[in-house]
Amino acid sequence: GDSVTQMEGPVTLSEEAFLTINCTYTATGYPSLFWYVQYPGEGLQLLLKATKADDKGSNKGFEATYRKETTSFHLEKGSVQVSDSAVYFCALSDYYGNNRLAFGKGNQVVVIP
């Protein structure tokens, strides 16, 4: 079935550093791809999405490009802030019409001042 793989382990970095979180997927057809974020004590929020190959999703300084040739959707931000500390989930939307989401395991990002 459809699945998403995120890089292992938490990510700890200093304020203003460059952030990359890797995400690859396996899917039948042409799924839509998402990044969701979970801030401490809050629910899952959509960060950005891309619905077709070569689309770039962007929001709050974060970007991710839908790469069909490498089946990837890596998340990047050029200069992180302490407020970006959260858990980030990559997900894909089922192709067969019900839009159920398949999530990766998530990556905790800790930004140190």
Added chain:
Amino acid sequence: GAGVSQTPSNKVTEKGKYVELRCDPISGHTALYWYRQSLGQGPEFLIYFQGTGAADDSGLPNDRFFAVRPEGSVSTLKIQRTERGDSAVYLCASSSNGQETQYFGPGTRLLVL
């Protein structure tokens, strides 16, 4: 407007007991999803409603789990004969008809002792 709400926010029960978890979707959203998130994992799909009917219940782990949405709005996830392995955060999400973006509630944290 109001987002997705879930009650209770926390539920502690004993092994073998019956529990009900409630989800109030965003008003007018016809699609409703239940997911389960175990510690350190991404959310896993349980069931999808389109209106009043369960269009896809393939993610329910066994027949102890059941969900209803009798009037096409509020949904209740029911777990019979709870087991310790059912301990997790149960998430509800809703979306507009035909839209891929799902809006998540804060979740119900279930602990089975």
